[in-house]
Amino acid sequence: MAATVIDGKAVAASVRERVRGEVEELTAELGRPPGLATVLVGDDPASAIYVRRKREACEEVGIRSIHHEPDGSISQDELLDLVRELNESAEVDGILVQLPLPDQIDSAAIVNAIDPDKDVDGLTPISAGRLARGEPGLVPCTPQGIMELLASAGVDPSGKEAVIVGRSNLVGRPVFSLLLGANATVTICHSRTRDLGEVCRRAEILIAAAGQPKLVTGDMIRPGATVIDVGTNRTDDGLVGDVDFDAAVEVAGAITPVPGGVGPMTIAMLLANTVQAARGRLTVAAAPG
Numbered sequence: 001m002a003a004t005v006i007d008g009k010a011v012a013a014s015v016r017e018r019v020r021g022e023v024e025e026l027t028a029e030l031g032r033p034p035g036l037a038t039v040l041v042g043d044d045p046a047s048a049i050y051v052r053r054k055r056e057a058c059e060e061v062g063i064r065s066i067h068h069e070p071d072g073s074i075s076q077d078e079l080l081d082l083v084r085e086l087n088e089s090a091e092v093d094g095i096l097v098q099l100p101l102p103d104q105i106d107s108a109a110i111v112n113a114i115d116p117d118k119d120v121d122g123l124t125p126i127s128a129g130r131l132a133r134g135e136p137g138l139v140p141c142t143p144q145g146i147m148e149l150l151a152s153a154g155v156d157p158s159g160k161e162a163v164i165v166g167r168s169n170l171v172g173r174p175v176f177s178l179l180l181g182a183n184a185t186v187t188i189c190h191s192r193t194r195d196l197g198e199v200c201r202r203a204e205i206l207i208a209a210a211g212q213p214k215l216v217t218g219d220m221i222r223p224g225a226t227v228i229d230v231g232t233n234r235t236d237d238g239l240v241g242d243v244d245f246d247a248a249v250e251v252a253g254a255i256t257p258v259p260g261g262v263g264p265m266t267i268a269m270l271l272a273n274t275v276q277a278a279r280g281r282l283t284v285a286a287a288p289g
């Protein structure tokens with residue numbers, strides 16, 4: 001029997017609707033709309049498209065988009081000054097510095113300078129540390145989107161065997177912490193894993209985030225498993241995931257397609273994070289003393 005195909009576009013649309021309602025309430029409470037600052041440096045065309053989509057998504061749900069596009073020749077110190085200015089700004093609830101940055105800039109130093117309470121990409125070491133320790137904080141968007149997709153498919157990770165393929169700071173590691181926090185028994189695989197197929201076949205929840213087209217074949221999937229394919233690989237056959245979808249759909253219980261699975265969730269969760277950051281700042285402002 002073929003698997004249920006999880007519709008990421010529909011789940012993302014429902015998250016955006018939820019966020020729209022929260023933005024309305026927050027705007028009344030704050031006396032201004034929540035604000036997301038985006039910083040785009042250089043002329044990478046893909047980055048320009050990503051930032052434009054994020055800004056449009058903000059406007060659609062009522063979040064104010066505050067955009068900065070410094071010259072590509074900006075120095076490290078000047079960019080650090082801009083980040084500090086945004087950290088201080090009362091109008092700015094979330095800060096997103098689009099990566100990659102030009103060669104003269106040390107990206108880690110810029111990301112690390114972002115106020116963790118405005119870190120809507122969840123990429124600062126403080127955010128990563130909070131997540132790893134199971135403390136409240138802002139969580140990277142794609143991993144959070146994966147958890148929303150699991151919830152939408154009615155999959156409770158508690159007590160289940162979960163396997164993640166990939167250990168990046170952007171996807172694999174945060175997904176590990178989120179699944180562990182949701183009480184799954186979690187295994188993380190990488191390029192040195194000895195028998196990837198054997199480990200994957202244990203998974204009731206399988207997350208593929210390796211960036212290798214069709215790395216996960218049908219015979220690596222446990223019958224009835226929920227398979228989340230994070231891979232977005234541009235090939236001669238178009239956009240392809242890390243999972244061989246045609247084979248996997250025959251074995252899995254539920255599976256995300258590429259495109260139309262994880263992809264649409266990322267911007268939706270950015271909006272949700274901006275609301276979370278704005279609410280957190282409101283709580284701090286309202287605290288006695």
Ligand code: NAP
Pocket residue numbers: 142165166167168169170171172189190191192193196209210211212215230231232233262263264266
């Ligand atoms: P990354 O930083 O390149 O990390 C890839 C991970 O996969 C590494 O941990 C690597 O292991 C592991 N890996 C590579 N080949 C492997 C193999 N043959 N067997 C087992 N493990 C292997 O990639 P990323 O940033 O996490 O992204 C992963 C994929 O998700 C990419 O296709 C990316 O485009 C996609 N992505 C999509 C979204 C979205 O919104 N849909 C967002 C983010 C990323 P080592 O650590 O040993 O090298």
